[in-house]
Amino acid sequence: MSDFDFQKIKEKIIAKSKELKIDKIGFTTAEPFNESEKILLDYRNKGYSSGFEEKDIKKRIYPQLSLPEAQSIIAIAMAYPAKEPSLEQKDVSGRGEFCRASWGMDYHRVLKEKLSAIDQFIKELVPGTENLIMVDTGALSDRAVAARAGLGWIGKNGSLISPEFGSFVYLGELLTTLPLPADKPLERECGNCSSCFKVCPLGAILPEGKIIDCRKCLAFQTLNKGQLTNTVKEKIGENKYIYGCDLCQLVCPHNNKVTNNWHDEFKSDYELIKPDLKGFLKLSNREFKEKYGQMAGSWRGKKVLERNAIFILGKHRDEEAIPLLKEILFSDPRPDIRSAAAWSIGNFQRDDTERILKEALKNEKDAEVKKEINNQILKAAKFS
Structure with missing residues (x-):
């Protein structure tokens, strides 16, 4: 050499x-x-x-x-x-x-x-x-x-x-x-x-x-x-x-x-790097992989990104997201995603916030999700 x-x-x-x-x-x-x-x-x-x-x-x-x-x-x-x-x-x-x-x-x-x-x-x-x-x-x-x-x-x-x-x-x-x-x-x-x-x-x-x-x-x-x-x-x-x-x-x-x-x-395309969050939350796993699979931001998987999207919708009180957040809270099979939805809904200072949370609590089985819902019920009670 x-x-x-x-x-x-x-x-x-x-x-x-x-x-x-x-x-x-x-x-x-x-x-x-x-x-x-x-x-x-x-x-x-x-x-x-x-x-x-x-x-x-x-x-x-x-x-x-x-x-x-x-x-x-x-x-x-x-x-x-x-x-x-x-x-x-x-x-x-x-x-x-x-x-x-x-x-x-x-x-x-x-x-x-x-x-x-x-x-x-x-x-x-x-x-x-x-x-x-x-x-x-x-x-x-x-x-x-x-x-x-x-x-x-x-x-x-x-x-x-x-x-x-x-x-x-x-x-x-x-x-x-x-x-x-x-x-x-x-x-x-x-x-x-x-x-x-x-x-x-x-x-x-x-x-x-x-x-x-x-x-x-x-x-x-x-x-x-x-x-x-x-x-x-x-x-x-x-x-x-x-x-x-x-x-x-x-x-x-x-x-x-x-x-x-x-x-x-x-x-990159605008719709990819700044996605509409309600649409993002409706993506199936297959649709997510097809749309975002080539991006570095997809490596951690869809669920953690969905959780973050839910936090954003709640923090910014996107009223149009309420039906979707309710659906997630009541029927999503993943406890951490239901918990995120409870936190998000708790950020809306609406007349029906406490009612929605109490209704969800009736059928919730997961202890951590119950804890989050109860925390948000207490917060909602201050604004009712």
Whole structure:
């Protein structure tokens, strides 16, 4: 392998990335991410983790635990839409929203296809090379890799911020046994800006910055299948996200002038990204898969998204939704969905709210749903 000019190989890989319409590419070593170890341990010990990360912290620090002979890491970024001007003029009443990272085709699939093409290209250049692709669910932190490879810097909200594309970028990497020349990290910070701290609905962005308490992150809570507090239900309903959350990115000054809407794979239809919630709740499982199956936002399944849609309808007191919410409360076979409907109906300060809830209570068998109905009856009594 010493016969190869690795600077020239790097240049060829960069040229290939442009051919593949990858927006940004960077290179770093496969040295351990020692600076992350204390942060990750502290993160786990304080209970900030989402539960979706690699459990073995050593694997998150040492690339060679994933690819034993790894010498370099190639990081890529693809920009996704920050704005769709044609969609901003639409009436959003009665609608929810998927966060921008889930618009269009599932980015895991898109980035893996791009990295697979680079993988094949490298193996043609240098036969015998071993590579390993990671996108989002790999052992390493995509953001830590991207930052060290010079794609951007980690903002106070924990997102990687690219000078060209803001924080609206998908990230992935390819570990390789090739000793490719490394790029330098960007030396930039957020300065005194605190916009993301102020806008975060549940206070997930910690004062020291770059650390997120996932238990308080609205994006995480929209995926949380466990019991939610009333505060979380309120915030999901108030902010209208049925999947994810963009608030800390939307207020970031580095995102003010970016649009990033040039990749056809990530463009989406208005009815998909801001669905009519009453129609959404009527979808069968088959219809949901046909309509939303290619989106990243579908991976958690329909039920948790339905629950969030119900919270939104209740928080915004959509009167036209009352018949549907009653139907769900009285006849849906899933206890957590009936419970969400009880909470939602309890938000309507109507003369018949208490009567509807008491009627539902008569035939309810599930203890948790009964508890929610009783809580809402007590609340409704204050307004009757």
